[in-house]
Amino acid sequence: MGNLFYLGRRFDLAAAQPTSEKLYYDPADLTTHAIVTGMTGSGKTGLCIAIMEEAALQGIPAILIDPKGDLTNLLLHFPDLAPQDFAPWLDADALRRQGKTLEQAAQENAERWKAGLHEWGLSPQHIHALKTAVQFGVYTPGSDAGLAISVLSSLQAPGLAWEGNREILREKIASTVTALLGLVGYTDIDPLRSREHILLSNIFEHAWSKNHSLDLTELILQVQNPPFDKLGAFPVENFFPAKERADLALTLNNILASPAFQSWREGQPMHIPDLLYTPEGKPRHSVFYIAHLSEGERMFFVTLLLAAFETWMRTQPGATSLRALLYFDELFGYLPPQHNPPSKTLLLRMLKQARAFGVGLVLATQNPADIDYKGISNAGTWFVGKLQTEWDKQRLLDGLQGASPDLDRATYNKIISALGKRVFLLHNVHQKQPVLFQTRWVMNFLAGPLTRSQIPALNRLAGAGREGVERATGPDFAPVAGQPTSAAPDFSRLQPIPATTVNGTLAPSAAAPLPNTAPTADIPGSLTHPAVPAGVAEYFLPVSLSMNEAMRVAEHPLPADVQPLGLLYRAVLLAEAHARVLDRKLGVDAQLQQIALVDDLSQRSVTIRWENYLRPGLPLERMQNQPEPGARFEMLPAPLGDTKLLNALQKDFVDWVYRSASVVARANEALKVYAGPDVSAAEFRSACADAARLARDKEIARLTASLDRQIAQIQERLTREERELIRDQVEYEQRKREEASSLLEMGASLLGLARKRSITTQVTKNRLTQQAKAEVDESIEAIQQFKTQLLELERQRAEIEQQTNERWAALVNQITEIPVRPRKSDIFLNHFGVAWMPFYILHAAGHMYSVPACQ
DSSP states (O other), X not given: OTTOEEEEEEEETTTTEEEEEEEEEOGGGGGGOEEEEOOTTSSHHHHHHHHHHHHHHTTOOEEEEESSSGGGGGGOOOTTOOHXXXXXXXXXXXXXXXXXXXXXXXXXXXXXXXXXXXXXXOOHHHHHHHHHHSEEEEEOTTOXXXXXEEGGGGGSOOSOOSTTOHHHHHHHHHHHHHHHHHHTTOOSOOTTTOHHHHHHHHHHHHHHTTTOOXXXXXXXXXXHSOSSSEETTEEHHHHSOHHHHHHHHHHHHHHHHOGGGGGGGSSEEOOHHHHHBOTTSOBEEEEEEOTTSOHHHHHXXXXXXXXXXXXXXXXXXXXXXXXXXXXXXXXXXTSOSSOOXXXXXXXXXXXHHGGGEEEEEEEEESOGGGSOHHHHHTOSEEEEOXXXXXXXXXXXXXXXXXXXXXXXXXXXXXXXXXXXXXXXXXEETTSSSOEEEEEOOOSSOOOOOOOGGGHHHHHHHHTOOSTTOOOOSOTTSOOOTTOOOOSSOOOTTSEEOOOOOOOSOOOOBTTBOSOOOSOGGGSOSBSSOOOOOTTOEEEEOOOOSOHHHHHHHTTOOOOTTOEEEEEEEEEEEEEEEEEEEEETTTTEEEEEEEEEEEOOOOOSSOOOOGGGGBOTTOOXXXXXXXXXXXXEEOOOOGGGGOXXXXXXXXXXXXXXXXXXXXXXXXXXXXXXXXXOTTSOHHHHHHHHHHHHHHHHHHHHHHHTHHHHHHHHHHHHHHHHHHHHHHHHHHHHHHXXXXXXXXXXXXHHHHTTSSOOOOHHHHHHHHHHHHHHHHHHHHHHHHHHHHHHHHHHHHHHHHHHHHHHHHHHXXXXXXXXXXXXXXXXXXXXEEEEEEEEEEEEXXXXXXXXXXXXXXX
């Protein structure tokens, strides 16, 4: 039936058997979502697998959450229906107890599947089509048994512009933070009351609004030293004191330090488009097997997955057809009526909003009481199987009535009570009547829940290997895509660290928590913080780059055998000042900032070319008062311990700022137009053109005033003469008619036909006609003279306009650029002293290297 789902055959309740009429279901109805409910043994799993088989055959991608392991059966499709295909998935111990051999049971299952498929009109060709329709794969978060998925990729900036997507991103932040806090033991988290939630949410928002990604290390550092001063109306220190923030950071660091958590940091990023489609555009059915996780870990992962899915969904264009499916098997605990786990808000929101984006949710549960009433009432389709208790049935009927107020409760009650195995009631708000049907035979072999140890073979069966899946040793240390690694990498762009004989061990730091396997004696620096001379300011530059970002800035990939050993501080000279440049006449009022970071002071007699050490954009606002815990220090260079030299360098820096700081103003002296650097060249030229146009118009008005008066006078005379001409022409025409009439009368009188006219009368008429003609000719001549005069005056006026316009147009381009410098009293020194710059220490190929951790 075209693009409809074939789910089974209609069922005759009176005859207690299926009819020959097939049941088809429109997948577009899944955009209003579906709930599948039924007790153990009702056939619920078989129905759900049939639904997903039909979705696969139609190329509809899906993400499937599998808390128990039943959905792993979606990969057990055997087009050949050969016994040897079934054998690996049979329980040998159970067969032994039944007195059967593995070969015998495999043969029986192969025959049973052939017969079942034939009975329901299916063939091996259908199974082959299913096998090739989508790419199947099983992911095992927190384990390497299946395809690995990196949950910590959820901390990375989603790649959406903050402006225009604030609501979506804030919802994702809230869900991510709730899941993270739940993982470390926080319960009943209220985003409006929990200080931990508020702090972490603001850290995420601060980073993501700038499209900066976070990792756990960075998150822990920012918990200790937030990148902002206030939370709401209160300073951070009042709202959440440093000691209590340290407790939260320590709790989060337990995740990072736990060896068991390393597998959560490995694998393919949680990028929803990649989970729905292969790089070639083939749809995927991605099964997330979470049966091996603890309850807290399940909630953590499910919340992150749902948040990522919702964020992807909200960025899609609207659709009326089914774009993708999210299937959740065994919903118990994730959408409860009484409690508010982090997954609940996400599921309720998607149940309300997903339809507009062409996304359908299929939720399965044994017990309708497991689902919040608001979730029940938002489902358009119900597949109801046999229920265990009367309470379950009444709860279900309450939900159905909430979604369909006109529902006949008594009839539904009777039907549901009579349901048997594999028989379901289909209630669809898009259909007028409910339908009873028996589910069809599924194409996949129902082997029951598979264990984690079986998943590697399952993925091999489906061709879901590890090819193309990024595997990293953590978000800070992932290989850069497209860059090869080698046993002896070329670190030519990085700074080598000579071996030292400093004693002591490198303590694990928040910025580099991986274990140290390099010889301790070779680690550079000391754990002792070198003293800075009294009176010299001291600063700690922030760790603003993750390890990955630091390597990208260094333009070198991270090799496979690299070992991060922690942080090393090097002392540099920091100088920062701002200058106010003011010239009211020229329209200049600018603030200039100069930041210099001198990292090669090696002699006491130092001359610094400050322009060679400029570091614009250095995040001075994030400078810290204390070093990172566990960091090491290089010795303080001798020049930075010389107070006299530093005072001289400070004066030299201020002098250099005074000499070099300037802005360019633009001036057009002829037009008296001036502008500062905030006005572009095009805008300034436009202002000059406007000024020239105004001055030109005034001059033209002055020079042509006399001509304009003459033109007006002549125009007035011309108008009067034209009116006079019209009157003269009328009189002339009248005289001509009178003369002609008189001539006719005189002719008639000579013939005796009329009263005699005198010749004198006729002569008078002729004279008057000639007089009228003369007046017409006179007016025509006068009009011509006036027009000639007007043309001459207008020519003179146009010549004046052209000359004036050319003169002022030439002035528009008389633009000069004038450098404007500050007064010395307007130079303000904000920072000058010793700055400790952090570096990551790397051990690779028997050598140590460092890479800046601050950009």
